[in-house]
Amino acid sequence: MAAQLPAYKQSFLKAAIDGGVLKFGSFELKSKRISPYFFNAGEFHSARLAGAISSAFAQTIIDAQRSTGLDFDVVFGPAYKGIPLCSAITIKLGEQAPECLDKISYSFDRKEAKDHGEGGNIVGASLKNQKVLIVDDVITAGTAKREAIEKIRKEGGIVAGIVVALDRMEKLPAADGDDSKPGPSAIGELRKEYGIPIFAILTLDDIIAGMKGFASDDDVQRTEAYRKMYKSTD
Ligand SMILES: O=P(O)(O)OC[C@H]1O[C@H](OP(=O)(O)OP(=O)(O)O)[C@H](O)[C@@H]1O
Numbered sequence: 519m520a521a522q523l524p525a526y527k528q529s530f531l532k533a534a535i536d537g538g539v540l541k542f543g544s545f546e547l548k549s550k551r552i553s554p555y556f557f558n559a560g561e562f563h564s565a566r567l568a569g570a571i572s573s574a575f576a577q578t579i580i581d582a583q584r585s586t587g588l589d590f591d592v593v594f595g596p597a598y599k600g601i602p603l604c605s606a607i608t609i610k611l612g613e614q615a616p617e618c619l620d621k622i623s624y625s626f627d628r629k630e631a632k633d634h635g636e637g638g639n640i641v642g643a644s645l646k647n648q649k650v651l652i653v654d655d656v657i658t659a660g661t662a663k664r665e666a667i668e669k670i671r672k673e674g675g676i677v678a679g680i681v682v683a684l685d686r687m688e689k690l691p692a693a694d695g696d697d698s699k700p701g702p703s704a705i706g707e708l709r710k711e712y713g714i715p716i717f718a719i720l721t722l723d724d725i726i727a728g729m730k731g732f733a734s735d736d737d738v739q740r741t742e743a744y745r746k747m748y749k750s751t752d
């Protein structure tokens with residue numbers, strides 16, 4: 519286990535490993551890259567694991583509030599994996615910081631607009647004129663995060679920041695499709711382009727340090743080779 523990590527990150531990494539959230543093999547990502555590892559936040563479904571992931575998010579958010587002044591009204595989870603996250607994290611924040619019980623809410627989007635009943639794309643708190651914190655499982659190329667930012671802005675919200683469980687530390691996909699060239703990070707470009715802070719509970723470096731005790735040498739080598747190929751220059 520990565521010894522330098524704060525205790526709550528270590529126990530989150532342990533929960534991800536023990537809960538089978540972190541898998542090794544061959545996985546096609548949203549970006550079309552083929553990855554030897556995959557972080558499936560859908561596996562955090564038991565009461566124990568849902569508690570573990572929401573606690574780690576709440577701790578990361580509270581640390582960011584203290585250290586950077588992060589301020590928000592609504593916790594927004596992009597469909598689909600962001601949906602249970604935003605709800606569980608909001609409940610956990612209310613428990614850990616009771617002063618925010620009546621101050622913060624959650625909200626999420628539908629992948630397809632609903633054309634009956636209340637209609638629309640957003641479920642939960644209105645985003646209009648609200649400071650919105652996006653929570654999601656993973657950041658790879660930043661495509662899903664860009665879509666979420668644009669949706670929130672369209673609804674009149676102000677994006678306050680992003681918190682993810684895992685920063686895969688990857689470079690942006692190359693415009694010419696040649697992924698072998700060095701490139702800037704997806705996370706750094708989002709920070710610059712939108713002027714927002716982005717926080718992660720774990721990074722790929724933490725995972726590689728933590729997997730050494732339990733994964734096969736072959737999986738460690740393939741994950742290190744993937745990091746070498748796709749890690750950003752910043
Ligand atoms: O493009 P990025 O911002 O780097 O993020 C990669 C995202 O892609 C996946 O979501 P997907 O859109 O496949 O939806 P899901 O939540 O339904 O799995 C995954 O869950 C990450 O959230």
Ligand SMILES: O=C(O)c1cc(=O)[nH]c(=O)[nH]1
Pocket residue numbers: 546547548549555556557558559655656657658659
């Ligand atoms: O980039 C993705 O699509 C992705 C990577 C990952 O580790 N986990 C996930 O759910 N999606």
